[in-house]
Amino acid sequence: QEGVKRWLNGRDDAAFSRWQLSRQREGQFIDLLLAVRDELDRLYRQPLDEPSMGQRKARLFEQLRERYQQLKQQWGGYAGFDGWFSHDLNNAYLASIATYEAWVPAFQQLLKQAGGDLAGFYAASRALGELPSPQREQRLQALLQAADP
Structure with a gap:
């Protein structure tokens, strides 16, 4: 990150701005993932039977997908993290x-x-x-x- 920042800064203002926007989006996406991770941690500490745990876990991952769609709308349709959802999340x-x-x-x-x-x-x-x-x-x-x- 630091190397890219140093290389682009002052050399190519448009590319530096695009990189900053990319970093901002990445930060928002990571915040989203970490929030769901925290929710999963809380879920795993609950005394639930396996079917209930599985249903709630599936719902959290569905909410992750929904929240990501909301982020994409905020980003004007930018789909750079769609690949994360091409396989099962766990x-x-x-x-x-x-x-x-x-x-x-x-x-x-x-x-x-x-x-x-x-x-x-x-x-x-x-x-x-x-x-x-x-x-x-x-x-x-x-x-x-x-x-x-």
Whole structure:
């Protein structure tokens, strides 16, 4: 994201504006996915039998599709995320998005610690990826805590 922003900014104003609009739409779509993910978490904590759970879960995914259609209308028909609905959605799929988004501020902090230098950031990211899982998790948590709110 940072590399694209830097490359486009000042070079091609029209492309930079399109990219910003794309990022805005992506943010709105991710917010929608995360909201449904939270609703699913609440649902799974309820003491329901399997058929009731399945019906409510199906309804939440139907509501996700409806909310997406509303977003598309706000976007003037932009259909860039239609592909997400070409296969069955499930909680694990939404959890992967939530996990990714949760770490974004940690990597923004890593870039900040590299003084904004992308080469330094990439080196630090590689080093982070080479850490054993417990140390990597600990480092990411520290970055997350240090990140701007």
